[in-house]
Amino acid sequence: MERTVTVVPEDGLHARPAAKFVETANEYDADVRVAADGDDPVDAASMLAVTSLGVASGDDVTIVAEGEEAEAALDALEELLSTPETEA
């Protein structure tokens, strides 16, 4: 299953939001990949891969998850990306 989300945090998918994103993706029993608009999806468990996407605030990303907890992982990641950093 997949979901497209608009990235709210000011830093985009860098620094702390990216770290949080990778951490969350790793928490679930699911294979999670993430793609920036039109690019190939990368491993969401890799901080390097995620930050290399160069996603800025306001960009859309597509998250693809497979596995037992795919839905829960998507919910958590969507929540994270929809929340301004100060509240996260």
Next chain:
Amino acid sequence: MTADENATRTYDGTGVSPLAGVGTAVWYEPGGGTELEAPPDPADVDPEAERDRFDEARDRAREELEREREQTADRVGEDEAAVFDAHKQFLDDPQITDGVEAAVDDGVPAEHAVQRAFEDPIEQFAGMEGKMAERADDLRDVRDRLIRLLTGGDRVDLAALPEGTVLLAERLTPSDTAQLDPDRVAGFATAEGGRTSHAAIFARSLAIPAVVGVGADLTKIEADADVLVDGEEGTVIVDPTSDQRERAAGGRDVEIREEPVTTVDGKSIEVAANVGTLAELEGAVRQGADGIGLFRTEFLFLDREGPPDEAEQLEVYAEALDAFPDGRVVVRTLDVGGDKPIPYLEQPDADNPFLGERGVRRSLGPDADLFEIQLRALLRAAADGDGRLSVMFPMIATVPELEAALETVESVAEDLEAEDLEYAIPELGVMIETPSAALLADELAERVDFLSIGTNDLTQYVMAASREDDRVAALHDPLEPAVVRAIARTAEAGRAGDAWVGMCGEMAGDPDLTELLVGLGLDELSMSAVTIPEVKAAIAETETTDAEELASRAIESSTKEAVQKQITETNL
């Protein structure tokens, strides 16, 4: 061989043992940098071993990062500390770990594999703008850390140094020094550290010539240089002259006495070793110790995730007893707090840790469980010890504290009895470290088998002066009359209360003070192993009546200069 005088260079530091040694310089941590030698033939590389090395390096990197994160959070702030979290994440990043593992499986050594795995991501980030480019620096940091740990910090190397090595290092951690083999290491010198650093204590225990605190100049010494380490003068000499070399090779002209010694008139004085790791037991035996007068147990609890269980401790205490089949082993129960933090124990920041919750204060409080487990192991070890095991409690300040500790011993004994386990009640004693304990020594002596004076802490507390603080370090002198009188009072209380009295501070290991200490009436002197031969020799030359006269003159002195003068005059 004629030494070229011009080539001789001398660096100053703090000498930590009265020994000198010459050897070939080996750098423990090369000065950083990521220039690696060409990788060997893939056929000669064991991928499994390389994977293990990589995993170990990551574990150590993670530990370092956690420590640095904490320090940064304390000193600078949470925001700045967050960078270490990012570094930690890179360590476990699948893009890196997969890359390294794939290269290792192709027969590439771990350090080269690390370098390769980081190449692409670094290049990718470096080519971006702003924040992204900074990531490249973070990645370089993590890469260099791993490579340093894989090349310089290789644990295996320390245990397998070539014979005649003079080890040079920025600093040596407790686990580093524990691996040093005194037969192979001719000496070591570190840029950091002071007389009381772990490395210094260890050097004295194992009788390794050592100089610490040399500073950044140490890095000017090239690997493979011919180096003399003079622990007496506190100098590190590159390309020493033949004179200097000869003096170092001459060593000490003091005989090692394996048998217990007596004064000229036949009074027995036990000479024992202070030991803080199992590795030091051998050094103690070799220097002719009669037993262990201070077995610090903190090492059992350091550098690990959780406390050791009863069985593990039992084994360690048994090993100490085995090392001295005819000698006494005095174990001090866990003394944490002060400057000895242990990661898995909750130790809230104290305004003044040395006046805070440490030693028995913790054992009777937050660490009651650990105390009980330790006592169980000690009582069980005592069953096989033929009465040679003794247990003492650190930082006692009041009689009720001692009574609570003794009651815990009783209740542990009852538990062991009920469980039908073999045990014995060991000799029990108190460390005299607080002024309160010295003033109450008569009360304490009535309740225990022995007293042991810890002069380092006693001096610090009596004089209210830390020796770590240069501005007041002169006050931290055990020859201050107040300290001498506290020792005299303790010794007298011991005699009256039928408790033997020992000393396990640095003062006990100074052969110039042996006569004074014998005169003050001490029954046992325990020290870093290295000076045992000198102290035994000093005892054998001491006449008890002369010593007692010296002691009474010292007790009556009103300044430390006067005490010192009495000692100097008798030593003439």
